[in-house]
Amino acid sequence: MLEKLHAHIDAHFEAHLDRVRRFVRQPSVSADGTGMKEMAELLATEIVRLGGRAEVCPTAGHPVVYGEFGVGAPKTLLVYGMYDVQPVVGEVWVVPPFGGEIIDFPPHGLCLVSRGATNQKGPLASFFNVLETCRAVTGTFPVNLKLVIEGEEELGSPHLPDFIRANKARLTADAVYFPAFSQDLTGKVVMYLGVKGIVFFELVCRGGEWGGPTTRAVHGSNAVWFHSPTWRLIHALSTMLAPDQKHILVDGFYDEVEPPGEEDRELLERLAATFNPETSLQAHEVRRFKYDLSGVDLLKKYLYQPTLNIDGIISGHTAEGTKTVLPHEARAKLDCRLVPRMRPDLTIRRIREHLDRHGFGDIELVPHDAYPWAKTSVRAGVVQALIKSFRDLGFEPEIWPHLGGSAPFYLFSDELGLPFAMGGLGHGGRAHSPNEYATVEGLRLFEKSAVNFLYNFAAG
Amino acid sequence: MLEKLHAHIDAHFEAHLDRVRRFVRQPSVSADGTGMKEMAELLATEIVRLGGRAEVCPTAGHPVVYGEFGVGAPKTLLVYGMYDVQPVVGEVWVVPPFGGEIIDFPPHGLCLVSRGATNQKGPLASFFNVLETCRAVTGTFPVNLKLVIEGEEELGSPHLPDFIRANKARLTADAVYFPAFSQDLTGKVVMYLGVKGIVFFELVCRGGEWGGPTTRAVHGSNAVWFHSPTWRLIHALSTMLAPDQKHILVDGFYDEVEPPGEEDRELLERLAATFNPETSLQAHEVRRFKYDLSGVDLLKKYLYQPTLNIDGIISGHTAEGTKTVLPHEARAKLDCRLVPRMRPDLTIRRIREHLDRHGFGDIELVPHDAYPWAKTSVRAGVVQALIKSFRDLGFEPEIWPHLGGSAPFYLFSDELGLPFAMGGLGHGGRAHSPNEYATVEGLRLFEKSAVNFLYNFAAG
Structure with a gap:
């Protein structure tokens, strides 16, 4: 079945790229409101076209797009996404920032260069391509799906808590998933199980x-x-x-x-084998850490x-x-x-x-x-399903107990009591900067890994 | 003689006001250069018209206007002045800021309201009126005069040190005088003998x-x-x-x-009798001093x-x-x-x-x-001449050993080795602010006190 699905992705990849380009060509700048209404309507239309039920839910700010695909499957996945992007005012780009152009972009090869290419319309549109694939090949989905796509992530999600609390009753699910690209510049897959x-x-x-x-x-x-x-x-x-x-x-x-628990300590031991502190110093143009430590000891400072x-x-x-x-x-x-x-x-x-x-x-x-912080155990089904989807395609992920940064995932873990996972194959960069990009090959890989993830999660 | 001179001032006061208005109507904003050349030439012309020798001396910035009136008198006074003013961009005035208008300006009465009225074209032009008076009534001046009028005071006098050092030979004198208004809102005369x-x-x-x-x-x-x-x-x-x-x-x-010397301690004792700390708190909208002190003890903290x-x-x-x-x-x-x-x-x-x-x-x-700081002894002839000029007209000055603020008077005291004095009757306010003003009656009083000062200094 997965082979058939992958074959469909390859056969229809031009059409899939067109969907991604359609998403990024619609400006949706939450900071000044440009195109937000149009983008929310575009999403609702796409959900309905794929057989779902869609609702554009007003908030005190930009609306949340809610979608449901009830297929009578035993498991339900809540997909969290965002449809807003950072402004481009004053930025100089090699292509029009909302042009959705695909160009050779050294050293990354063929890329979609556009605002939102990686943060997060690229992964979001690719996930819609995954839904199209499942529906075209199987007529259904391996799980029931609920989509919560907010329009204020770039503003710090000020009204998402209201939406989540007001809709608790219909947001029941088995787990939460956030589509994103997990591969770094070298192709390594990096997974985070939580946030500070x-x-x-x-x-x-x-x-x-x-x-x-x-x-x-x-x-x-x-x-x-x-x-x-x-x-x-x-x-x-x-x-x-x-x-x-x-x-x-x-x-x-x-x-x-709290010091790291046993599960985290095990993750740290493994992480220390692939974690290279020099990369972090170089990426940030910093000469030395505060701590004269390395390996697990340095990671402990960073994470705990x-x-x-x-x-x-x-x-x-x-x-x-x-x-x-x-x-x-x-x-x-x-x-x-x-x-x-x-x-x-x-x-x-x-x-x-x-x-x-x-x-x-x-x-x-x-x-x-x-x-607050939010974490999901590496043993959670949704996490294992994601890990397996990477391994299915030949990638061994580097797993971090959580991120150094923050995101309001507590809304899912604490408010809804659900485990969550984020990521997928694919690579992009320059989020919040000029010439934001996603590699075309990464978009294809994301779709294949996300298809696998859905089936792994359904089977888990 | 002084009576005759005062009578001349009263008789020609309309013409004297015209000179002051001519000075303030010529914009001279050192920050952007507006009118600086024209103002320097205006001053040079006025000096020549009054029988002096004038030179517009280039510096690395705006020129210094130098003037000399050599009348063979035993004493020579070096007059320091400034011809630049603060910008008015973005300010809202009740009259055009370079209009030189005289209006009723409550609660101050009839005032010249104009940029430069008090800081310092008002006092400078009034000093020219004093020279006109001496020349008209006596055909000469009681002292030889050397005028150094800079165009960068509002910029922090960046090129005045160069000028002073390069012209030491011809800047010989017995003392330095800076024309300024010394009366506060209540009419009290406040004198400062130095600067930090x-x-x-x-x-x-x-x-x-x-x-x-x-x-x-x-x-x-x-x-x-x-x-x-x-x-x-x-x-x-x-x-x-x-x-x-x-x-x-x-x-x-x-x-x-250094703790205050005997002379300063005597001044402090007298100053404490008229100094009101509450006025300072109120003027600055501050509730309390750092120190729980009053009188001489508080003044000592402030000054030393x-x-x-x-x-x-x-x-x-x-x-x-x-x-x-x-x-x-x-x-x-x-x-x-x-x-x-x-x-x-x-x-x-x-x-x-x-x-x-x-x-x-x-x-x-x-x-x-x-x-560095700069101070002149209260016993210096030039200071005593100024104090006497106030007393001549019925005003007992409040004398401060020095100012809390700073000015580059070390150029005179240290570089030229000369005692200095600053001030005169008259009142103005709102320097550096919209609706800068000088009272018309203050302009008249300044002229009379400055005439007396010149004669007191010559006789001292």
């Missing part, structure tokens, strides 16, 4: 009863007898992280941090330590030239990456308590985004 | 061999294993000033700081303590919204106000040594502007 959580917040120090200018910057000579909110914020921050940047000094910050990062800080005169002012306000944006089993609310509370205890009760803490 | 010095510099922390991203910001999740230049700059800064902001922790920073002020700091993502990055660079602009007998070179060197000693040798220290 995040809290993003601002610290704002303003002049007030404690001292300092309250309404505007004043002449810098007054620093001799008035306090500075800028210095105050700097002193407050300096109490929160050790100077070697290895240890967060906020009381209780690590209380819920939380962060307290300053994303930005600003105060006073920052333009060119000399201007001497005593600022009335200083602002810093920070984020903490949360590892198992940290909680966003406890993290924020401890930072607040730390500031209060150190005499900085006047410094305002403004929480912005926050969500 | 300043060093303005940047601290720049970039990723490098020590760690951190070296060429661009990277994804914030990497903060778990890469260093942050932002945190590093914050930790470096936090070692430089005590958290209560009362003491600079840089070794040797205070070594050259150096500062280490952060004028601005910037790093990473500072725009609206969430963006998690690990920045590759952090920059802070700082200035130190230098009190007697601190030296700019030693101050910079000690900050550099402090950073090195605390392990921050990689943080770049970029010196920008720097010049």
